[in-house]
Amino acid sequence: MTGSEAPPSFRLAYVPGVTPTKWVRIWQERLPDIPVDLVALPAAEAPDVLRRGGADAGFVRLPIDRTALSAIPLYTETTVVVVPKDHIVTAVDEVSAEELAEEIVLHPLDEVLDWERRPGQPAKERPATTADAIQLVAAGVGLLVVPQSLARLHHRRDLTYRPVTDAPQSQVALSWPEEKTTDMVEDFIGIVRGRTVNSSRGRRPAPAQPKEKRPDTGTARRKSAAHKPTGRSRRTGSGGGKGNRRGRPGRRS
Numbered sequence: 001m002t003g004s005e006a007p008p009s010f011r012l013a014y015v016p017g018v019t020p021t022k023w024v025r026i027w028q029e030r031l032p033d034i035p036v037d038l039v040a041l042p043a044a045e046a047p048d049v050l051r052r053g054g055a056d057a058g059f060v061r062l063p064i065d066r067t068a069l070s071a072i073p074l075y076t077e078t079t080v081v082v083v084p085k086d087h088i089v090t091a092v093d094e095v096s097a098e099e100l101a102e103e104i105v106l107h108p109l110d111e112v113l114d115w116e117r118r119p120g121q122p123a124k125e126r127p128a129t130t131a132d133a134i135q136l137v138a139a140g141v142g143l144l145v146v147p148q149s150l151a152r153l154h155h156r157r158d159l160t161y162r163p164v165t166d167a168p169q170s171q172v173a174l175s176w177p178e179e180k181t182t183d184m185v186e187d188f189i190g191i192v193r194g195r196t197v198n199s200s201r202g203r204r205p206a207p208a209q210p211k212e213k214r215p216d217t218g219t220a221r222r223k224s225a226a227h228k229p230t231g232r233s234r235r236t237g238s239g240g241g242k243g244n245r246r247g248r249p250g251r252r253s
Helices: 021-030 046-051 130-138 148-153 183-192 218-226
Strands: 010-014 036-040 057-062 069-076 079-084 143-147 159-163 171-177
Touching: 010 046, 010 183, 021 036, 021 183, 046 057, 046 069, 046 171, 057 069, 057 183, 069 183, 079 130, 079 148, 130 143, 130 159, 143 148, 148 159, 171 183
Parallel strands: 010 036, 010 057
Antiparallel strands: 057 171, 069 171, 079 143, 079 159
């Protein structure tokens, strides 16, 4: 490698709410010579960036257009409603979308939930981002329904959240360009799926060494068996029990 060539790196994209720390740490333990470049992307932009080759792989939110992209669904998040801490919703453990019918529910332009019918009363304007919507919730303007990871990402001391039982859920997946399934991508897939070092694709395990052939001990066993005592008395020989029996002496007259 010449001085002008940069060492290889693995470019990993991720969307808000996804924390890739665990998988990156395992990568660094297994492949310390290949650095990971993290690329933070808005959820709506991540699929296009992957298609253009802006990252080798990425954590995205489904659904996405599978044209030219492969995806492995990983987990589904709980959906929650973010409310001020003094809101009446905090009196219960969970709510339904119907119970939010009289509330102003904010729907930011970067919303990741796929609603058939949005709950609550619409605000006069849609916030540009989820972060903006959080600020409005804190100001008492309305409520916000999001995946739980986004509620945690934008945590504030004056806000809390409760699960929404019948809301759509967001599914997180690992995605990459189908035509660029490189060895590094296969390695990362193996890490995400929990494969061990030896079973991880793209890094073939060393061939198993042939087992050392043990010497045949059958002859020794047969010889040992030939000299093994049979349990019969040497003094009596075969049938010695009967052949050595003596008659009783005759009774004297």
